[in-house]
Amino acid sequence: MKKVEFDIPVITNHPVTPSIEPGAMAHVKPFVAKQAHQEPLGFPGELVEDWHDRAIAKMGELLGKYRSLVVFMDSCVKCGACTDKCHYFLGTSDPKNMPVARQDLMRKVYRRYFTFAGKYFPKLVGAVDLTREVLEEWYSYYHQCSECRRCSVYCPYGIDTAEVTMAGREILASVGIGQKYSNEIIGKVHKIGNNLGLPEKALVDTLIDLEEEVKDDTDVDVRFPLDVKGADVLLITPSADFFAEPHVDGLIGYAKVFHQAGISWTLSSHASEAANFGLFIGSQDNMQKVAMRIREAALELGVKRIIVGECGHAWRVAYSYWNTLIGPFDFLDPKYPAPQHICESTYNLIQQGALKFNKEENDDKIVTFHDSCNVSRASRMGNMPGGQFVIPREIIKAACNHFVDMREDSIKEGTFCCGGGGGLLTDDLVELRVKGASPRVQALHEVIEQHGVTHMAAICAICKSQFTKVLPYYDMNMDMIISVHQLVGDALELGVEQ
Amino acid sequence: MSFFSYLYAVLFYCATVTMVVGVGRKIRIYAKTPAPLKIPTTPAPTTRSGVVGRMIREVVFFESLFKSSKWTWLFGWAFHFGLLLALIRHLRYFTEPVWSWVAFLQSAGVYAGYAMVFGLLGLWGRRLLVDRVRYISAPSDHLMLALILGIAGSGLLMKYIWHTDVVALKTFALGLLWFDWAPLPDDPILLIHLGLVICLMFVFPISKLLHVPGLFFSPTRNQADDPRERRHYPGAA
Ligand code: SF4
Ligand code: SF4
16 A cells, blocks of 8 residues: 555445535646646747736637537536536545536636626626636646546536536646646657657567567567558557556557457557547647647558557547548548447457457456446447447457446446546546546445456556556555456467468 | 506517527527537437437437436426426417317316426425535526526416416417507516516526527537548538
């Protein structure tokens, strides 16, 4: 156990909705971006002098740019249906972490400056002026939202707090108060091509090491190709896959699948990152710029397909936005969806009988599956709605004998965020991350008690990193969290005649 | 014609214009504002017709609210369904002869008032008793409940206790409709009932009642999940 300065939520046998504790998380906020992290993204280096007017102007601009924002600002009836749906509220009891209250931080200001009622009867409708205090509060609570969209599932008008959070962050960054963690990372992608700032040379070495490792393990020459022109498939995967545990075992899994299915593939050093933190900070310009490297790489390498590795928000950006931001993909093979998720690809190969598994390899595990928010509620896999729930589970079941699901309201479209999504996966927010993970940990605890679950598989780099970090706070083993493609890789029979 | 007859006639016209123009303006803003990215909350229908089905389920059954909170759903649905029936029942004041389906629903319309009051009291109870909902309530949220409860309550009182001259009332209503003004019965309870309705019409376009048009424009609900199949153009609606 680590030394901690905050109370870790008590994990009970049944889910509980806490009573509100105003101000419980008011002290939590991430580090503010320095000039060097702001300017490369096109934001001012520090709080600008006319921040008030600029913030209101920016808000007006966004209200005219995003239908979601203007409709959501007007439509909430304060029914309270979302109030017990956010994992950060459930884990912290701070009422400002209830989705509607988080929206209200902006709605109060919207009403004051943009509506009749708020201009003339501010007290009546709870409208307030934009002050430094309000700005501070925005900074704190818009960085206590992982943009997971769980609230939007349950709101009768589909109000998605993530959209409000993104707008809040964009306004903040545009007056000079950006978030260090996300903005620093985006800067690295713009400059080097991945979140880690991993240069090409290091990438080459890592891939060679991986080839040797797999060779030692299996005696089979599984390749990890980089920048191979004319390969069929360009694999875009989160850079965490290149060396962090448990991610890297997922990458090994993909490589084994490609090897076994005889698919020619390559990674790209120009676009060595699937993650796109431009989404998190609500900046469409940065999101597009980050994604554009992928189009460039695909054209440069002359590939026929693009496959995206295990990552949640990256899949949202790829699935929902790429076509708009960096499409059309008319240069790719129309027989395959563009882009395609690695799970879709592996699932199809399983369906075709192209992969054989020795499921006993995973018999030491009883596995459950953590649906990642952005895959569940902001994208799809396969041809039918909800394919994103079926396909990963079918893959797991093909590779393992023992699989159980967690409580129904904690999976699929109702899945709880890991607590580290949306640009919050940083050490300066550990308290928030640990507390925010508690609803997921509680549901996991239930299946551990009832079914002896030993591992939780995930298909998101952020989820994997987050759980590795926070599970120990709950006296759970950090190795419990694994990649779906680790299960695949471990059980896949290599080199056998099909 | 009495002073009140003139006053209420003028107020009704003003309220109607305010409501229609105000809501119309909002609808125009919503319609004009682009939806630059695809953001349906998934799993979502993959076709336009599927989206129509989803919207119908939201509008008619409050599908998302049902998933969310059974109590809020029960109270909310009882209120809205009661309101719908009550509105239909009131059509008899504006149609001559009364449309047959409206006449058919008259008796059910009586229970509508009770359903409304039941739903409103339930919703208000939650707002007062559940700490989370109390926290997010502004004075305007309580006032709105009071307003609508006042309308429903005064309506029920007229039905059962202080009857008003419905024939004269209908003449007044038809007079408004055809610009051929007629006197309004000056029972205090009727004046209260109508006065509150006028207030409601005035605040409609500047209050949370905008959830009515808002629902239809909510991108998380009205977009089809087809970004790979169909390129969504930035700036497109
Ligand atoms: S569920 Fe929707 S309408 Fe109800 S309080 Fe939450 S955001 Fe507002
Ligand atoms: S998007 Fe997720 S983290 Fe943000 S308010 Fe909604 S439920 Fe909470």
